[in-house]
Amino acid sequence: RIYKRQMICRSDIDQLNAPFLAIYETLKPAEEEKAKQKQLLTLLETLVSKEWPTARLYLYGSCANSFGVSKSDIDVCLAIEEADVDKSKILLKLADILQADNLQNVQALTRARVPIVKLMDPVTGILCDICINNVLAVVNTKLLRDYAQIDERLRQLTFIVKHWAKSRGVNETYQGTLSSYAYVLMCIHFLQQRRPAILPCLQEMETTYSVTVDEVKCAYFDQVEKLGDFGRRNSETIAQLVWAFFNYWAYRHDYANAVISVRTGSLLSKQEKDWTRRIGNDRHLICIEDPFETSHDLGRVVDKYSIKVLREEFERAAHIMQYDPNPCVKLFECF
Ligand code: GTP
Ligand code: MG
The missing domain is CATH 3.30.460.10 (Beta Polymerase, domain 2)
Structure with a gap:
């Protein structure tokens, strides 16, 4: 694990940009x-x-x-x-x-x-x-759509991650793996965390949109057209981001203590959420806070078997991104 933590991205990574973008284009609906x-x-x-x-x-x-x-x-x-x-x-x-x-x-x-x-x-x-x-769900759909308009790399990364998850059989909540919604939140959070950041945290900004639904207050900055060039200072390419995303979930995420939170644009601790132990069926083995229903962990479906499956798949993907001569094929090989 230790030497893997210091892994440096392969030197030919940018040769993978064109094939990843080609995959994105074929997935995009007409x-x-x-x-x-x-x-x-x-x-x-x-x-x-x-x-x-x-x-x-x-x-x-x-x-x-x-x-x-x-x-x-x-x-x-x-x-x-x-x-x-x-x-x-x-x-x-x-x-x-x-x-x-x-x-x-x-x-x-x-x-x-x-x-x-x-x-x-x-x-x-x-x-x-x-x-x-x-x-x-209608309101969180709007939040996701608004994030997608800020930087195109979010949509590119998410399409590739969702395509990988579906190909590898880890987008099945009834089998204890993650929903598409959870993967989108993982991608948003990941781009909020890049330095310089590729995405802002809309819920920490001035409120321009606010609704209360089922007693949950949903408020954030939704004038995203004003943020057009937010991510410009970060020049990471899609291939670098795919590499770093899998590297993060394979080797760097602190599964024991950390909660990813799009709402705050940061990592929270399980301690402060009181998500340190199993309550009912919520095991909190991988923690993804819902941006509005903050008591809701989208990782709640993950159990002690499926967490292993998920982490092995993240490691497989990270390994392929690091060493495989043809990652754009191998990554999506059907399970
Ligand atoms: P695909 O159909 O796989 O392409 O993706 P999808 O975006 O339709 O995802 P999914 O079927 O996982 O969820 C549909 C929508 O329901 C999401 O976009 C969310 O708006 C909402 N949703 C799904 N799961 C949850 C959840 O656990 N909590 C909340 N609040 N909303 C959810
Ligand atoms: Mg759907």
């Missing part, structure tokens, strides 16, 4: 995909407003946070302001309405952790999940 998603959303809005005239639909998740690869499913939130919302009843009603309008494979999953209706649009083939009143 503009016409966005248009099709909008079309489906408009149809859904029409159907929903007939039954619930004051309800609103919002896109969230990767179709709206700018970290979605081509052909992703879309996540939609139905926001209903009723005093006493019986989610199951609404989802079943919604499923009926969608089915009657010829949307395909409509299924109401009322007992899931996040209850949803699933459907497929027969015209575009788009798969869609609709949940009810998950407004915090």
Whole structure:
């Protein structure tokens, strides 16, 4: 471990820029995909407003946070302001309405952790999940999208990390590995920590956007167009950043004590979060603080088996980035 901690980046690292950028370009969704998603959303809005005239639909998740690869499913939130919302009843009603309008494979999953209706649009083939009143997810989607506009390297790095995680089977929360949302937060935090910083900490800046959702105050600086050249003083390239990201998670992160926090743009200690021991199913073996729901550790799904799998995958990736003649192939070899 000791000698690995002092690892110096390979000298030919910048030759990997072009192939990494090429991968990024192939993953990026085309503009016409966005248009099709909008079309489906408009149809859904029409159907929903007939039954619930004051309800609103919002896109969230990767179709709206700018970290979605081509052909992703879309996540939609139905926001209903009723005093006493019986989610199951609404989802079943919604499923009926969608089915009657010829949307395909409509299924109401009322007992899931996040209850949803699933459907497929027969015209575009788009798969869609609709949940009810998950407004915090809509707000954290905006935060991620705003960060993505500050420096393009965030989007590039995240696409590569998500592609790696999916290829290697470590983007499966039901198997104890991390969600896409967690990987995006890891990338944002990593770029906040570079010196000079590539990303600022928007929640520590002047508040220009503020909403309170489910008693959680969400406030940050969202006029990101004013920060256009924030990361300019740092000239690290995408290949260097991919190398350093895996190196960090393989050898440098202090798994025993540290919590990564996009909210503060810094590392916190498990001690101050009181995340030092297992409570219920939350084991806190890798700690990623949610930027708004600060009591929420996105690493909570990780258990004593999957932490080993994850760390071995980080080490494998770091090793490939250091020594493999062709990292852009080897890194993404399917598990
Ligand atoms: P892919 O579908 O894998 O491309 O990524 P995704 O960005 O859609 O990610 P994911 O399916 O993990 O999550 C969808 C959205 O739900 C995220 O963008 C978040 O807005 C939200 N979300 C997911 N997990 C959590 C969580 O544990 N807490 C909160 N507050 N929001 C979450
Ligand atoms: Mg999704």
